Amino acid sequence: MRVAEQLREIWRQATGSSQKADMEAASEVERKTLALPAVLSPVQFPGRLLPKPTPVNLRRFAETPVVRRAINVIKDRIAAMDWQVRVRRGVRPQDVAFAERKLRALRRTLEEPNAVDSFRTLIEQAIETR
Numbered sequence: 001m002r003v004a005e006q007l008r009e010i011w012r013q014a015t016g017s018s019q020k021a022d023m024e025a026a027s028e029v030e031r032k033t034l035a036l037p038a039v040l041s042p043v044q045f046p047g048r049l050l051p052k053p054t055p056v057n058l059r060r061f062a063e064t065p066v067v068r069r070a071i072n073v074i075k076d077r078i079a080a081m082d083w084q085v086r087v088r089r090g091v092r093p094q095d096v097a098f099a100e101r102k103l104r105a106l107r108r109t110l111e112e113p114n115a116v117d118s119f120r121t122l123i124e125q126a127i128e129t130r
Helices: 003-015 019-028 055-062 065-079 099-111 119-129
Strands: none
Touching (some): 055 065, 065 119
16 A cells, blocks of 8 residues: 555544545535636746747847846856967977967967957957857
C-alpha cells in the first residue's frame, strides 16, 4: 500500500465513513456547472503575448531600465578587465619580424585610439554594437 492510500484508510476509519458510503454519496451529487469545451478555454499561453524577437524589438527592449541595467553591469565588467597584447598562441615571437615594436605600437593604439577616447570607451562602443 502506498502512503496516500494508507492515510486515506486511516482517515476513513477515524471519521467512521466507509468507502461504499463515499461512492454512493458521490453518485448522488449532481453537477452544478457545465463542462467548458477546450476550444473556449480561458487559458492562454504566454508565448502568444510576447513580441517576436526581431532586431528592432530587441533594441527597443534593451532600452527598458531593468534590461539596460543588466547590460551595463556586464559591459562594465568586460571593459574593466585587464588585457594584454601578445603574439598569438602557437607562434614564437622570434618568428615575427619586429615583434616587440609592433606589440608596443598596437598597445599604444588601443590605450588611446584617438584624442578623446580611451580603451574603455572604445571597448564599450564595440560591445554595445554587438
